[in-house]
Amino acid sequence: MTLNIVVVGVGGQGILSLARVIGEAVLNSSDLNVSIAETHGLSQRGGSVITHIRIGKGVFAPTIAEGDADVMLALELIEAARYSSYLKYKESIAVIDDRLIRPSLPKVKLPDRDELIKHIQDRTYRMFILKGFNEALKRGSPLSANMALFGFISSILERLRVVKNKVSLKIVSSLGRSERVIKVNKELYLMGYEKASRLVSSDVLSLLKKRLLI
Amino acid sequence: MRIINLIGSIVMGKFKDLLKVSNTKVLLLGNEAIARGAIEAGVGVATAYPGTPSSEIVESLMEVKDELGIYVEWSVNEKVAFEIAYAAAISGVRSLVAMKHVGLNVAADPFMSSAYTGVEEGFVIVSADDPSMWSSQNEQDNRIYGLHGYVPVFETTIVSEVKDLTKYLFDFSSKHKHPVLLRSTTRISHTRAPIMLGEVPREFKIKGVFKKDIKYVLTPANARRDKLAMLERFSRIRQDVEKFPFNKIEGSGNKVIIAPGIAYSYVKEVIEEHNLNDVIVVKLTTIYPIPYNMIVDILRDVSAVMIIEELEPVVEYQVKDLIVNEGLKVKVYGKDITGLPYELNLNRVKKSLGKFLNVEINVGKDNLGRKQQLELPARPPTFCPGCPYRPLFYAIKMFIISKKLNAVTPGDIGCYALASNEPFKLQDVVIEMGGSLGVGNGFSKVLDDVVIAFIGDSTFFHAGIPPLINAVFNKSRLIAVILDNEVTAMTGHQPSPASKVPGKKRILIEDVAKGVGVRFVKVVDPFKIDVVKKTLEEAIEFTRKENEPAVIVVRRRCALEAFRDMRRAGVEIPIHAVDKNKCIACGICYTWFGCPAITPLTDGKASIDPGLCIGCGACVNVCPVKAIKPVKTYRPEELSKYWF
Numbered sequence: 001m002t003l004n005i006v007v008v009g010v011g012g013q014g015i016l017s018l019a020r021v022i023g024e025a026v027l028n029s030s031d032l033n034v035s036i037a038e039t040h041g042l043s044q045r046g047g048s049v050i051t052h053i054r055i056g057k058g059v060f061a062p063t064i065a066e067g068d069a070d071v072m073l074a075l076e077l078i079e080a081a082r083y084s085s086y087l088k089y090k091e092s093i094a095v096i097d098d099r100l101i102r103p104s105l106p107k108v109k110l111p112d113r114d115e116l117i118k119h120i121q122d123r124t125y126r127m128f129i130l131k132g133f134n135e136a137l138k139r140g141s142p143l144s145a146n147m148a149l150f151g152f153i154s155s156i157l158e159r160l161r162v163v164k165n166k167v168s169l170k171i172v173s174s175l176g177r178s179e180r181v182i183k184v185n186k187e188l189y190l191m192g193y194e195k196a197s198r199l200v201s202s203d204v205l206s207l208l209k210k211r212l213l214i
Numbered sequence: 215m216r217i218i219n220l221i222g223s224i225v226m227g228k229f230k231d232l233l234k235v236s237n238t239k240v241l242l243l244g245n246e247a248i249a250r251g252a253i254e255a256g257v258g259v260a261t262a263y264p265g266t267p268s269s270e271i272v273e274s275l276m277e278v279k280d281e282l283g284i285y286v287e288w289s290v291n292e293k294v295a296f297e298i299a300y301a302a303a304i305s306g307v308r309s310l311v312a313m314k315h316v317g318l319n320v321a322a323d324p325f326m327s328s329a330y331t332g333v334e335e336g337f338v339i340v341s342a343d344d345p346s347m348w349s350s351q352n353e354q355d356n357r358i359y360g361l362h363g364y365v366p367v368f369e370t371t372i373v374s375e376v377k378d379l380t381k382y383l384f385d386f387s388s389k390h391k392h393p394v395l396l397r398s399t400t401r402i403s404h405t406r407a408p409i410m411l412g413e414v415p416r417e418f419k420i421k422g423v424f425k426k427d428i429k430y431v432l433t434p435a436n437a438r439r440d441k442l443a444m445l446e447r448f449s450r451i452r453q454d455v456e457k458f459p460f461n462k463i464e465g466s467g468n469k470v471i472i473a474p475g476i477a478y479s480y481v482k483e484v485i486e487e488h489n490l491n492d493v494i495v496v497k498l499t500t501i502y503p504i505p506y507n508m509i510v511d512i513l514r515d516v517s518a519v520m521i522i523e524e525l526e527p528v529v530e531y532q533v534k535d536l537i538v539n540e541g542l543k544v545k546v547y548g549k550d551i552t553g554l555p556y557e558l559n560l561n562r563v564k565k566s567l568g569k570f571l572n573v574e575i576n577v578g579k580d581n582l583g584r585k586q587q588l589e590l591p592a593r594p595p596t597f598c599p600g601c602p603y604r605p606l607f608y609a610i611k612m613f614i615i616s617k618k619l620n621a622v623t624p625g626d627i628g629c630y631a632l633a634s635n636e637p638f639k640l641q642d643v644v645i646e647m648g649g650s651l652g653v654g655n656g657f658s659k660v661l662d663d664v665v666i667a668f669i670g671d672s673t674f675f676h677a678g679i680p681p682l683i684n685a686v687f688n689k690s691r692l693i694a695v696i697l698d699n700e701v702t703a704m705t706g707h708q709p710s711p712a713s714k715v716p717g718k719k720r721i722l723i724e725d726v727a728k729g730v731g732v733r734f735v736k737v738v739d740p741f742k743i744d745v746v747k748k749t750l751e752e753a754i755e756f757t758r759k760e761n762e763p764a765v766i767v768v769r770r771r772c773a774l775e776a777f778r779d780m781r782r783a784g785v786e787i788p789i790h791a792v793d794k795n796k797c798i799a800c801g802i803c804y805t806w807f808g809c810p811a812i813t814p815l816t817d818g819k820a821s822i823d824p825g826l827c828i829g830c831g832a833c834v835n836v837c838p839v840k841a842i843k844p845v846k847t848y849r850p851e852e853l854s855k856y857w858f
Contacts, residue, residue, distance in 0.1 A: 034408065035405055103591045115588065
């Protein structure tokens with residue numbers, strides 16, 4: 001069995017980086033196999049993006065089937081709703097950054113934020129909303145928003161014995177061009193990590209744990 | 215990214231840092247694994263023209279070329295890339311050429327001939343195909359090229375095996391003195407998986423000897439002899455794939471599943487997850503030719519076989535052929551159940567296997583249709599904030615509207631193809647590299663409309679020069695707008711002949727245009743919207759009067775590159791904001807300019823998203839009441855050295 005994580009958002013938000021750091025954290029913390037299927041090129045230019053992460057003893061297929069994702073990490077609300085068909089209905093969790101980006105099309109009709117959130121909530125076992133983008137923007141590094149999601153999932157994966165916080169933190173310190181960005185990254189990571197430690201209850205963990213057993 | 219050493223492992227290692235590492239498992243992208251396999255095999259020359267999903271193969275080799283002392287280049291197109299790698303291989307130097315699937319169409323000519331002459335040393339041709347068309351104009355299955363050209367075809371069945379397969383194929387090609395085709399797909403090239411690193415050779419052979427031989431001269435008499443020699447080599451290859459270490463037969467039963475390439479990964483997962491024990495699975499890496507005797511032996515005593523493969527029934531046809539030849543009594547299933555289009559996925563394979571094996575297999579708990587889905591706006595890819603192409607297409611769109619111009623606008627392959635979307639809709643035909651100018655020639659002969667053809671710098675050098683010469687020679691009334699952002703942007707910023715790269719000679723597009731006899735050649739800055747409009751007007755005038763082509767070179771660097779350089783130099787660029795008291799809610803900026811950072815407020819006034827604005831200032835000239843301003847004063851002229 002595998003634990004299936006989809007990472008979604010808008011091209012340019014740091015989706016591939018987020019997927020890669022999760023993969024690196026898993027590979028360097030446990031004996032489990034990991035596979036990350038990315039999308040490059042055309043769709044990356046501000047388009048809708050989904051990346052598939054699979055963690056388990058035997059991982060073969062590179063992509064996750066619709067209806068079979070255990071976790072969704074979303075950097076944007078519309079994209080979270082768009083890919084909600086990937087979630088395992090009522091048996092999955094979604095961790096979403098509270099950020100709505102208008103598609104740059106003329107006369108586009110934007111869905112309501114609360115409606116989007118309710119839509120995802122209806123399809124998941126539990127949903128968590130982060131304010132990563134706002135906090136990152138306040139600190140002058142809006143692209144650090146993905147680190148809050150990394151912190152959140154690291155905490156969950158640590159309690160599932162898949163990831164070591166020590167390893168994740170080392171990875172965080174390797175990202176970013178300037179000391180300033182590295183500092184913001186770390187702050188956002190810790191914010192997500194602490195939030196998950198507080199909010200993710202043991203029933204959520206046992207739901208996910210089932211998927212990692214053979 | 216910096217490298218970190220934990221006990222016995224490498225985290226977030228750059229490809230270059232991994233040269234010193236062996237016997238360690240690291241997370242590599244499929245393309246990086248192919249590059250690593252080539253290194254471990256001692257590749258001496260590697261070439262490519264970039265194209266998703268193939269680009270990172272040669273990009274990775276480029277990163278380490280100096281350290282290893284090997285020759286790596288971004289060639290002007292796939293045909294030239296192929297010919298350079300071929301020249302190395304017939305001179306006894308191991309070589310690799312990589313391209314996306316449609317690139318092999320461009321290189322098809324030397325590809326066919328290379329199998330006739332054969333090679334001296336390992337020659338691995340990598341074709342990265344794109345089932346489901348994530349980043350391509352079609353999903354052609356290049357395994358068919360192998361059948362067409364007598365070039366054996368191999369595919370990895372698991373991403374984590376692709377490094378070792380690549381390495382093995384160099385030896386295989388050397389042994390048979392014949393080119394080989396390693397076919398990858400998006401899901402192999404762009405999947406990260408743990409790869410066990412092997413040893414990097416101490417030395418690389420980069421100089422060879424060309425042994426002159428008439429077999430390399432494909433005049434008819436020699437080619438006829440070569441054909442026989444090729445068939446002989448190919449029959450030895452047929453023998454050799456019978457015992458290919460990456461093929462495997464698993465399980466037992468009365469039914470057989472043949473799973474070529476990545477299809478095996480899907481099949482394997484479903485078989486394991488659902489404990490489907492009563493079936494034989496053939497893990498097939500040798501796609502063409504298939505291991506004939508091995509398959510005959512398996513099919514002799516079973517009732518049915520199903521071939522699960524992505525895209526075309528390449529293996530299925532070969533298996534059906536074998537069944538007829540051998541008079542086997544076995545029922546064959548394949549594309550009739552799996553279907554032809556698009557890539558495979560777990561649900562599709564589960565459904566196919568369920569039908570074939572007559573078992574109930576749960577597909578993913580898809581919640582689509584369970585409840586009313588929300589109506590969501592589409593999010594097609596778009597020009598990045600700061601992209602010089604946005605003001606260009608804005609200017610041309612506004613010009614066409616204001617002059618009520620009947621214009622037809624063939625486009626091409628590159629970021630500018632995104633102008634096919636709203637609000638610009640200025641890419642009327644996009645079919646292939648260089649197609650804008652070729653199709654533009656044709657339009658100018660049969661239409662009275664103004665023909666404005668768009669092509670980027672890299673695509674112009676790749677396949678745009680012959681159709682421009684054609685326009686001069688055959689007097690085509692065509693306006694070629696050549697977008698020069700000085701780089702191959704879409705595929706990840708590989709250099710083009712228009713780039714300023716240390717140690718390379720930059721070629722100016724205007725010089726090429728003048729050199730081939732174009733008499734109207736102007737260079738414009740796309741941020742100067744009025745200048746673009748005026749130049750276009752002059753070009754229309756010229757082409758109408760003279761009945762010959764005009765060229766407008768639109769020059770400004772890709773914003774991603776310009777801003778990267780500004781950040782590295784520590785230049786602070788203020789973002790922009792809308793003065794709400796000045797804004798008249800006309801909507802031009804968010805409706806017709808279409809920058810992702812500009813959004814409308816409920817009262818129709820514009821607002822700039824501070825998380826998306828990068829401070830390029832292109833929108834300043836778009837606002838009719840000058841309501842858009844930088845949040846801090848700065849001198850844009852000081853930044854111009856980064857933009858040009």
